[in-house]
Amino acid sequence: MDLTELTIKKTHEGLTKKEFSAIELCRAYLDRIKEKNKEICAFLSVSEETAFSRAKKVDDKIKEGKEIPMLAGVPAAIKDNILVEDLKCTAGSKILENYIAPYNATVIEKLTEKDAVILGKTNLDEFAMGSSTENSAFGPTKNPHDLDRVPGGSSGGSAAAVAADLCVFSLGSDTGGSIRQPASFCGVVGLKPTYGAVSRFGLIAFASSLDQIGPITKNVEDCKIVFNAIKEKDKLDSTSVGSKVENWNLKIENLKIGVPKEYFVKGMDEGVEKSIKEAIKKYEEMGAKIVEVSLPHTEYALSCYYIIAPSEASANLARYDGIKYGLSKNEGKDLLDVYLQSREEGFGAEVRRRIMLGTYALSAGYYDAYYLRAQKVRTLIKRDFDKAFEKVDAIFTPVSPTPAFKIGEKIEDPLAMYLSDIFTISINLAGLPALSLPCGEVDNLPVGLQIIGKPFEDDRILEIGRLFENI
Amino acid sequence: MISKEEVKHIAKLARLGLSEKEIEKFQNELSSILDYIEKLKEVDITGVEPTSHSVLVENITREDKENSKFRVSSPKLLDLAPDKKERYLKVKQVL
Numbered sequence: 001m002d003l004t005e006l007t008i009k010k011t012h013e014g015l016t017k018k019e020f021s022a023i024e025l026c027r028a029y030l031d032r033i034k035e036k037n038k039e040i041c042a043f044l045s046v047s048e049e050t051a052f053s054r055a056k057k058v059d060d061k062i063k064e065g066k067e068i069p070m071l072a073g074v075p076a077a078i079k080d081n082i083l084v085e086d087l088k089c090t091a092g093s094k095i096l097e098n099y100i101a102p103y104n105a106t107v108i109e110k111l112t113e114k115d116a117v118i119l120g121k122t123n124l125d126e127f128a129m130g131s132s133t134e135n136s137a138f139g140p141t142k143n144p145h146d147l148d149r150v151p152g153g154s155s156g157g158s159a160a161a162v163a164a165d166l167c168v169f170s171l172g173s174d175t176g177g178s179i180r181q182p183a184s185f186c187g188v189v190g191l192k193p194t195y196g197a198v199s200r201f202g203l204i205a206f207a208s209s210l211d212q213i214g215p216i217t218k219n220v221e222d223c224k225i226v227f228n229a230i231k232e233k234d235k236l237d238s239t240s241v242g243s244k245v246e247n248w249n250l251k252i253e254n255l256k257i258g259v260p261k262e263y264f265v266k267g268m269d270e271g272v273e274k275s276i277k278e279a280i281k282k283y284e285e286m287g288a289k290i291v292e293v294s295l296p297h298t299e300y301a302l303s304c305y306y307i308i309a310p311s312e313a314s315a316n317l318a319r320y321d322g323i324k325y326g327l328s329k330n331e332g333k334d335l336l337d338v339y340l341q342s343r344e345e346g347f348g349a350e351v352r353r354r355i356m357l358g359t360y361a362l363s364a365g366y367y368d369a370y371y372l373r374a375q376k377v378r379t380l381i382k383r384d385f386d387k388a389f390e391k392v393d394a395i396f397t398p399v400s401p402t403p404a405f406k407i408g409e410k411i412e413d414p415l416a417m418y419l420s421d422i423f424t425i426s427i428n429l430a431g432l433p434a435l436s437l438p439c440g441e442v443d444n445l446p447v448g449l450q451i452i453g454k455p456f457e458d459d460r461i462l463e464i465g466r467l468f469e470n471i
Numbered sequence: 472m473i474s475k476e477e478v479k480h481i482a483k484l485a486r487l488g489l490s491e492k493e494i495e496k497f498q499n500e501l502s503s504i505l506d507y508i509e510k511l512k513e514v515d516i517t518g519v520e521p522t523s524h525s526v527l528v529e530n531i532t533r534e535d536k537e538n539s540k541f542r543v544s545s546p547k548l549l550d551l552a553p554d555k556k557e558r559y560l561k562v563k564q565v566l
Contacts, residue, residue, distance in 0.1 A: 099551065100551070102543050102547045102548055102551065103541070103543045194526075195524070195525050195526055196526045209523060209524050209525070235531075235533075236541055238528070238530075238531045239524065239526070239528055241526060297514070299510070300510060300511055300513075300514055302507075303507060303508045303509075303510045303511045304511065306504065306507075306508060307508060307511070314485060318486070321486070322553065323552070323553070323560060323562055324551070324552060324560065325551035325552060325553070326551075326553075327553075328553035328554065330553070330554065330563070332563070333563075334563050334564055334565065335562055335563045335564065335565050336486075337563070338562070338563055339486040340486060340487065340488035341488050343485075343486055343487050343488060344487060344488030344489065344490075345488075347487070352487060352493075353497070353500060353501075353504075355485050355487060356478075356481055356482065356485060356487065356497055356501060357501060357504060357505075359481050359484050359485040360473075360477075360481050360501065360505075363481065363484060370508070370511075372521055373511055373512075373514075373516060374511060375521030375522055375523060376514075376516040376519040376520070376521050376522075377511055377514050377516065378521070378522040379519050379520055379521060379522040380514065380516070380519060382522060382525060414500060414504065415503065415504065415507060429525070430525055431524070431525020431526055432525075455525075455526065
């Protein structure tokens with residue numbers, strides 16, 4: 001049996017039936033990481049010692065005949081912008097190259113309670129800003145399906161690690177598509193939960209009104225297991241509301257699926273369009289009703305996002321000042337020089353670009369024209385979804401207009417890179433849950449179907465996704 | 472096209488050191504992104520309220536007591552500081 005190919009449920013069964021131990025499992029993954037990470041670069045750091053000690057704890061419990069949680073002993077990878085106590089947390093940035101997390105993120109507390117085994121921290125675009133993982137200060141991650149191509153981003157390391165069997169599941173974060181687009185490019189399942197369903201405490205902030213942590217897994221069932229393990233209302237995150245536990249007994253013949261006409265436009269890869277349309281047809285054949293819907297403000301979403309996200313980022317990243325933690329350049333004459341030089345040396349090109357853009361949009365004289373206007377357009381984008389959801393239960397779209405692109409193809413052209421998130425960013429602006437589900441291939445590259453749900457109906461879109469896997 | 476002076480002004484507000492070469496680069500890049508964003512001006516926003524958060528966010532209050540759930544030892548936080556003296560962060564002169 002190849003231990004590194006198992007899903008969460010199969011891993012759990014193997015452990016409880018004593019077919020293998022948690023230590024053996026942990027070793028199998030660490031060996032595979034040693035073998036494969038050089039070419040894929042999914043992991044930035046591996047925490048062998050803590051992984052083994054956690055695994056041993058699980059084995060002891062099994063030996064004592066104790067019942068173990070579903071995630072106990074299951075090897076996981078964590079995006080390197082989520083704090084794991086006493087492990088390095090770089091956010092893919094030189095400015096945090098030597099930063100050791102002083103506490104756990106709430107999601108890590110939740111996983112630890114359930115005895116999951118954390119193998120290490122995965123690569124990302126610096127501060128989660130990017131769509132290809134090429135913006136990492138520590139080099140790009142490669143797509144396991146084709147090493148010349150990007151894994152997507154910003155959670156590229158987390159998606160590639162699951163796709164290459166370097167972990168059973170991983171956590172990513174999604175501000176404009178950063179879980180869904182890499183899941184789609186790597187052919188794995190990714191969920192961006194409803195804004196507020198999962199605590200953001202201990203996630204290094206990028207754009208606080210858009211950021212959400214979510215799972216990346218091998219199938220929908222695993223995705224549901226991890227989502228249910230990490231969601232909760234958290235006192236330490238004032239925007240967290242938790243999630244209603246709901247078991248949707250889906251009757252496919254009652255299901256109404258909306259397909260927005262604005263998402264099938266020129267510029268989309270023909271193969272992607274074909275895969276998505278075939279997937280939609282399968283749902284129709286199963287008995288679902290397909291309804292055309294309209295989201296008329298879709299064409300403004302990208303502009304809206306590229307004001308709101310950089311504005312929030314420019315405020316959030318003000319904390320990196322070379323004083324409290326992180327890289328510090330101390331050669332200048334006064335305090336201002338410490339700020340200027342630490343931030344000049346510590347931040348990479350894309351992060352600097354967004355800080356500049358956000359500062360511009362928030363600066364005196366421009367606030368009303370940019371930031372306030374964008375917030376009003378955000379209201380209109382959200383209303384589009386509210387209106388569509390009066391008629392349908394879920395909305396189906398592609399995750400990205402193309403499959404994984406070549407490394408280097410878009411890195412010199414920021415706008416072209418931003419456009420690869422065109423189908424995912426509206427969902428963050430509206431705060432909705434959305435699933436990225438592998439639904440086909442174009443020239444051996446995976447294509448992802450995006451299933452968007454109503455607020456706090458995360459479990460329902462997971463059930464809808466499961467129907468496709470069961471075909 | 473935004474001017475060199477504007478780029479310098481924004482960089483100063485953002486406390487971001489820039490090289491001469493970068494100032495020109497940002498002039499071009501920011502201008503092309505801002506041109507794209509101009510699209511928002513087409514939207515009729517009369518009477519529309521702004522959205523800051525997609526979910527309804529309420530103020531959360533608690534008694535002014537120590538939070539027992541979350542505790543980080545201060546030595547652990549101080550150890551992260553690049554420069555310190557005893558239990559204080561050390562910074563360069565401001566004025």
